[in-house]
Amino acid sequence: MRGNFKSNGNGNGNGNGDGVAMGALYTSPLTPHASPVGLSRRHFLAALGVLALPLPALAGLPRRTLLAAAADDGGPFFEAVNGGAPLRLPTRGHGMLPIPGSDELILVARRAGFWLARIDWRRGVEVQRIAPAPGRHFYGHAILSPDGATLYTTENDIERGAGVVGVYDAATLTRRGEFSSHGIGPHELYWLVPGRTLAVANGGILTLPQSGRDKLNLASMAPSVAIFDLPSGTLLSSHALSDNTLSLRHLARTADGTLGIAIQAESPDGRDVMDTPLLAVLRDGRLTLAEHLPGWGGYAASVAAVGDVFVATALQGDVILLWRSDGSFLGEVGLQRPAGIAVDGERVYVSNEMGLIAELDVARRRPTPLATRAGVKWDNHLVVV
Numbered sequence: 127m128r129g130n131f132k133s134n135g136n137g138n139g140n141g142n143g144d145g146v147a148m149g150a151l152y153t154s155p156l157t158p159h160a161s162p163v164g165l166s167r168r169h170f171l172a173a174l175g176v177l178a179l180p181l182p183a184l185a186g187l188p189r190r191t192l193l194a195a196a197a198d199d200g201g202p203f204f205e206a207v208n209g210g211a212p213l214r215l216p217t218r219g220h221g222m223l224p225i226p227g228s229d230e231l232i233l234v235a236r237r238a239g240f241w242l243a244r245i246d247w248r249r250g251v252e253v254q255r256i257a258p259a260p261g262r263h264f265y266g267h268a269i270l271s272p273d274g275a276t277l278y279t280t281e282n283d284i285e286r287g288a289g290v291v292g293v294y295d296a297a298t299l300t301r302r303g304e305f306s307s308h309g310i311g312p313h314e315l316y317w318l319v320p321g322r323t324l325a326v327a328n329g330g331i332l333t334l335p336q337s338g339r340d341k342l343n344l345a346s347m348a349p350s351v352a353i354f355d356l357p358s359g360t361l362l363s364s365h366a367l368s369d370n371t372l373s374l375r376h377l378a379r380t381a382d383g384t385l386g387i388a389i390q391a392e393s394p395d396g397r398d399v400m401d402t403p404l405l406a407v408l409r410d411g412r413l414t415l416a417e418h419l420p421g422w423g424g425y426a427a428s429v430a431a432v433g434d435v436f437v438a439t440a441l442q443g444d445v446i447l448l449w450r451s452d453g454s455f456l457g458e459v460g461l462q463r464p465a466g467i468a469v470d471g472e473r474v475y476v477s478n479e480m481g482l483i484a485e486l487d488v489a490r491r492r493p494t495p496l497a498t499r500a501g502v503k504w505d506n507h508l509v510v511v
Contacts, residue, residue: 141427186388190470193231193247194386194477195219195505206234206244206511207483207497211250216241220266221314222509225274225296231509232268237313239264241277244299247511256299261285262292265329266314270296272320276357280312280326289328291315291359305359308352316377316385323362324354325408327387329373349374351387351408367406372403372415376405376506378431380451384409386416386436388426399424405438407453416453427506432474432488439464439476439506446476446486446493459491466508 139388191209195218204219205212210229222237229248235241240263244254258264258281265280277294281304289307294300309328316325330349348370353362367374376388384407391402401420406413416436423442430437434451439461446464448456463479474486476493481502484493 135398136504147432158495166440189473190510191247191485192468192475193222193224193509193511194466195222195233195236195507196499197505198499198501204247204250206247206250209230209511210247213245213250213252218505220505220507221268222507223268223270223277224509224511225270227274230511234264234266234268234271234279236505237263237265237311238282239266242268258462259292259301259304260402262290262304265289267314269317269324271317271356272317276302278315278324280307280315282311289326291324291326291354305354306361306366307352308361310348311373312352313375318353318379318383318385322356324356325377325385326354327374327377328352329375330370330389331373331392338349347371347373347392349415351385351406363411365411367407367413367415372402372406376426378429378436380431380434380436382434382451384434384451386429386431386438386449386451387413388429388438390426391424400442404440404447405429405436405449406451407436407449407451409452414453416449417455419455419458422447427465428467428508430469430474432469432472435488437474437486437488438467439467439469441465441479448488448491457491457494459486461493465504465506467511468508470510475508475510478510479503483508 192207192490195204202215202218203212218236219233221234223232231247233243233245242256243252246253261284262281268279277296279292281290281292283290289309290304291307292304293302300460302459307326311329311331313327313329318325328350330347350364350366352364355362371392373390374387374389378386383427387406389404402424403415403418404422404426405416415501422440425442426438427441428439436449437449444462465479468475477483481499483497484495486493
């Protein structure tokens with residue numbers, strides 16, 4: 127997969143293979159993996175003295191195209207798996223937002239991000255790239271209004287260290303304004319009532335460009351889920367957990383209307399976070415922790431919903447987790463370094479940091495590997511188009 131694509135030259139290097147402008151990328155094709163992938167949690171494998179258990183034979187590529195950000199030895203890139211061409215990125219990409227009725231998407235740089243791009247995913251071409259407004263940086267996610275006319279992004283007011291939601295014309299990516307996220311470190315956004323009621327997960331963690339990804343306020347972090355009236359941007363309600371060290375980041379919603387929030391546990395006092403909860407649920411106006419077991423590793427990389435079931439990837443715990451919408455625990459599926467999740471009706475796709483893309487049978491709690499890319503580290507999100 128080769129190409130000769132041009133960049134607008136606005137890349138912002140950071141020394142981790144990131145100083146590369148958006149452009150053509152050649153990668154090896156998806157191939158059967160050369161080594162087995164673990165099916166059990168890391169601590170369970172260690173206790174048994176087993177390095178890994180084999181997955182079933184490869185079943186073939188996904189039936190649909192999957193959008194994913196990733197990295198390899200050459201640095202970060204974006205790819206539309208099974209339907210598009212890859213594209214080098216200036217820094218790591220994070221949230222992806224397909225534009226309905228087109229082969230384009232919005233890709234937002236990982237925090238602290240200084241670019242947002244419109245990409246033709248089928249051709250692997252950057253169509254447009256913008257920088258944040260002066261004194262702002264992106265926090266990795268965006269969402270479109272139901273009519274496709276307005277784009278909302280999570281951003282940081284650098285001088286005040288306060289979260290804002292940027293408002294853009296979706297067609298031109300011209301910035302129209304902003305409103306407060308009523309928190310620090312806003313991350314993912316989700317429509318509760320399309321076009322009218324918006325949820326924003328405020329992670330509560332302060333980062334600044336001059337200190338990179340260093341977390342500057344762990345002792346005083348204040349994560350929350352804020353609910354807004356749109357288009358006014360008026361705060362309707364704000365919800366927080368009693369444990370302010372549990373950063374609230376990614377969002378999903380079950381069929382019964384329960385909002386699930388993936389957790390990243392922090393440790394201002396140096397305590398081990400291996401056994402912390404990884405999901406909170408906002409249900410009937412109350413934010414509570416879902417049931418949890420020890421050993422999940424303190425970090426849910428992604429969360430999605432299938433019917434009334436939440437699915438989350440515990441990257442540090444080598445396990446995929448399942449809950450009912452009321453927060454009761456359903457079970458787990460072992461997979462080494464699980465990362466992104468994409469839902470297509472009843473089909474669930476999962477990626478990991480070892481180049482694997484698998485289809486997850488939620489009912490049987492079994493992953494079927496579809497393909498692997500040697501040397502590729504898939505990022506936290508997958509999107510089906």
